Amino acid sequence: MSEPREINPMLRAALEYGPVLAFLVAYLWLKDNTYSFAGTEYDGFIVVTAMFVPLLVLATGALWALTGKISRMQVATVVLVVIFGGLSVWLNDDRFFKMKPTLIYILFGGILAVGLMRGQSYLKYVMEEMMPLQDEGWMLLTKRLMIFFFGLALANELIWRFFSTDTWVYFKTFGLTAAIFVFFMAQSKLFEAYGEKKDQS
Structure with missing residues (x-):
């Protein structure tokens, strides 16, 4: 197993907190809108959730690739975000x-x-x-x-x-x-x- 690597603290902070801040900004921007996909209407919250899930996965994957290590808490968080974010988008709820x-x-x-x-x-x-x-x-x-x-x-x-x-x-x-x-x-x-x-x- 490779040793954990240090990265720029600003980059680490961007990867760890950037997706959450992006979620907030996108929500404030899109919250009052409704979007139609494949004949189904989705409000802004669902659309933002659909964008947040892959963004968090990519950010966590990048953190892992750059540092060689992510915590069990981060893994559990990503798994639950994928499951429950996916359910929200899939069921439009x-x-x-x-x-x-x-x-x-x-x-x-x-x-x-x-x-x-x-x-x-x-x-x-x-x-x-x-x-x-x-x-x-x-x-x-x-x-x-x-x-x-x-x-x-x-x-x-x-x-x-x-x-x-x-x-x-x-x-x-x-x-x-x-x-x-x-x-x-x-x-x-x-x-x-x-x-x-x-x-x-």
Whole structure:
């Protein structure tokens, strides 16, 4: 297996976040339009979803080709986007695509829960190189992140079911990203308390 390769941080950010931002821009541009294909009418949201799915696949594939590595979370996200985005386009029903974040966060939370039940932190296997922590710290962070993921799943369900599509798009584009950022910022005391100290000898 080839070693992971470093690439320009701006290029990495463009490949990771570009498809989501492109989705937002295209949605704002096309949301009020209706398009007819093969005798079936599709609203702007469905058309944008149809463009977003291959764009995300291509961006993730390019990231893999350039770096030699993508995370399991990225793989799971792409698979669910293809499945539920495809269902939304095929059935001309935006509910499937809107459910996708719910299922992603339930999946991530469930995986962490399984690890905790086995007395392990699966989060440690994914992020150990980024954040060296003592085992107690990993278990505590994993419990908190598991609860957080389930909370995001619930929030997504409430937003798409009871609010407008515009609200859901803003929530998906900015709200979820901001929530994850705030969550990890709020763990600063945990990182300080359980961060592994380098050997000073």
